[in-house]
Amino acid sequence: MSYLQNHLLIAMPSLEDPFFERSVIYLCEHNEEGAMGLTLNVPLELNLYDLLVQMKLPEPSEHLKEVPVLAGGPVHNDRGFVLHSPQPGFHSSRQLSDELMITTSLDILSTLGTDAAPEQYLVTLGYAGWEAGQLEQELLENSWLTVPASLDLLFDTPMVDLWQAATATLGINIWQMPQQAGHA
Template sequence: MSYLQNHLLIAMPTMEDNFFARSVIYVCEHNAKGAMGLTLTVPLDMDLHHLLTQMKIEDVNLELSHQPVLAGGPVNTDRGFVLHTPRLGLHSSLQLTDDLMITTSLDILKELATGNAPEQFLVALGYAGWEAGQLEQELLDNSWLTLPATTELLFNTPWQDKWLAATHAMGIDIWRVAPQAGHA
């Protein structure tokens, strides 16, 4: 079995789920027990400046009012995740790849507020989760395309452009993809 950690899931045009339609999800973890990822294409109705101010973090950098907070998924929507480029000294950080870490502790939010943030980052509330075998079945059902993740797609592509940019990175015109999977 090949696992999809550090890949993007790209929703097929036929995906009808209101939350996941035209979504791109970064797969943080995938193993025999299931999968966990962060949706990168669903902004919440708040920016990072507002979130940090609401959490009573002081001295919040005004530039963060341009940084969206994403709805990472429908699971644990009150739990925050920061996907970021490597930075030493952060508690509860998990190294995902040489280029990526994920942090769930409050200390990184204080770092973001003061401008002492990792070079690139995104903030999400909640996550997308799959039980053992569930993601594999969704792939067999032709719900998702997969693509190795890049920092360009993760951090340098605006949320509203990620879905088309990811499909273009695959070299396909998503609107020409057949809705059903072929099985030999």
């Protein structure tokens, strides 16, 4: 099996898990040891401004009140992750692709809303994780569709439209998918 790092997982309509139903997940890592991703379309009842105030960071920009913080997944939902366009200089960053980095250190948060911030970014609390072989089994069970990630889907598509927009890149309407899929 080829690995799906830098791809999106799109929940099939039949996936009824309360957290993952109709979710779109960016896979930051996928290898023989398992997978780790960030859910991109489940907002928390928390905006970025309020999060930065709670963390006692310097007075954030008012426009961050319009930026949602996302529920990245059910694992370690007390840990923050910033998925962003490449920008070096943060303490704990990892290059995911030519177009994306992930940072987990606090130093990036103080730049958000300023000229020093990455051009594009999403902030999540928590992540989705799979043990070795677990995601592959879920793929065999037809729980997920996969598409290569694109900056347009990640940063420019409204969150409420992401599930359908990601599926549309495959040339299908998600609502026309059967609830149960078989294997030939």
